[in-house]
Amino acid sequence: MGAGDAGIIGAGVVGRATLERATLEDVARAAGVSLATADRVVNRRDGVRDKTIARVEAAVSRLGYRADPAAARLARNQNFRFLFVLPSGANSFMTMLGEQVARTAEWLAAQRAFIDVEHVDVFDADALARVLEGVLPGYHGVATIALDHPRVRAAIDDLTDRGVPVVTLVSDVPSARRLHYVGIDNPAAGRTAATLMGRFLQGRHGVVAVVAGSLSLRDHAERLYGFNQVMAREFPDLIMLPVVQGRDDNEQTLAATAALLRQHADLVGLYNAGAGNRGIAAALQQAGRAQEIVWIAHELTPHTRRFLLHGDIDAIISQDPGHEARSAARVLLAYCSGDRLVADQERIGIDIFLRDNLP
Structure with a gap:
């Protein structure tokens, strides 16, 4: 083996070493202090001289040391x-x-x-x-x-x-x-739903129904606040109906939606700020109006995905x-x-x- 080969092998060893994560033991060794002292400096505890702190911090910087919280908890038997x-x-x-x-x-x-x-x-x-x-x-x-x-x-x-x-x-x-x-920012989500509703209904006149699980849930109340803000300001020709609450229950939401459809032949849009979407879909299908009413819903689930693909839901506002x-x-x-x-x-x-x- 020639000198050139030895140089290549040596460089490879150094390369592997630098890829390994530095430990607190490495920091202590490089700074010439005990492990306990290195731990005190890294965790900002008192009782260490300024010169020692400077040596430990220089070693931390040189080695690229990053604390491992899980390892620290293990060392302290903490969970x-x-x-x-x-x-x-x-x-x-x-x-x-x-x-x-x-x-x-x-x-x-x-x-x-x-x-x-x-x-x-x-x-x-x-x-x-x-x-x-x-x-x-x-x-x-x-x-x-x-x-x-x-x-x-x-x-x-x-x-x-x-x-x-x-x-x-x-x-x-x-x-x-x-x-x-x-x-999510729920007022913004409601405003987004209203903008979509108004644009999808552009040129049409009628009433828009709103369904919520409960106005006691702040996310539902805030979505409705944002929705009403935009509808009143930008789409005044669309008439908003009073909110219907279905407790996010499919049966209760089905009954509430069916009543809306019976009472309002001029219903053109429906915004559901909560869950119970299977109930809404069933009511729209039973009434034969699933394709004529613009429906904006929340949350991408297996059920809302299917309704969106079939054209029942027009848009979904979702969070991860x-x-x-x-x-x-x-x-x-x-x-x-x-x-x-x-x-x-x-x-x-x-x-x-x-x-x-x-x-």
Whole structure:
């Protein structure tokens, strides 16, 4: 083997070494300090001389060291447990969200953090509040679909006073002292739905019906606020009917939609700010009016996808349940670990799906 070959092999070894992630032990060795001292400097704890801090920080910079929070928790025998409070019932989007929470739990376990799930009727303020009031000691954070109700707000504030951070998920309670809201900008989603409705109905006259699960859910109320804003300002020739509430239940929403169709022969548009879309589809099909009424819905699920493909739904305003589940977990984990959040990473986008751009 010639000198040139030796040089190539040597360069390869160095290359492999530099690709390996530096450890805290590497930092301590490079700075000429003990592992305990390196740990104190990296974690900003007192009791280390300025000259030593400078040596450790220089080694961190030179080696490109990045702390591994999971390894740090393992060294301290530390773990976290979070409770996710999700709706009971057959809401397809919430079922998808639950599936994504289960997938997130698998990722979180590798971070030495764990998720428990409890289901409750979120339309029942007392039932939801009882679950939040009964959160057992040992939980380090809670993520919940929230109902904007005094008892629910008080339960969130009580958890905060106990040192348990609360993340609201999909539907917010901004007046409570929750840590963070994970969800879309709902007034903007409603405005988007109204713009689509008005443009799809351009040149037609008649009435537009609005269906919500419950106006006690802030996400539904905010969507309706945004929808009404744009309809009143930009499409005054379309007459808005009073809101119908179906509790996101297919049977109740079917009955409510069927009544609207019987009472309003001039119904030209329908906006559903919540769930219960199977009920709406059944009512429209039974009345033979599925293709003549412009229908804007929320959330891309297996059912709404089929209705969109068949031409029953004209557009879907959607949010990513996987992004939301992961974001809620990241927010709670970052808070408990003292890590910094990346705001752009946690921003939930509004998706618009037509038949032509389905993923």
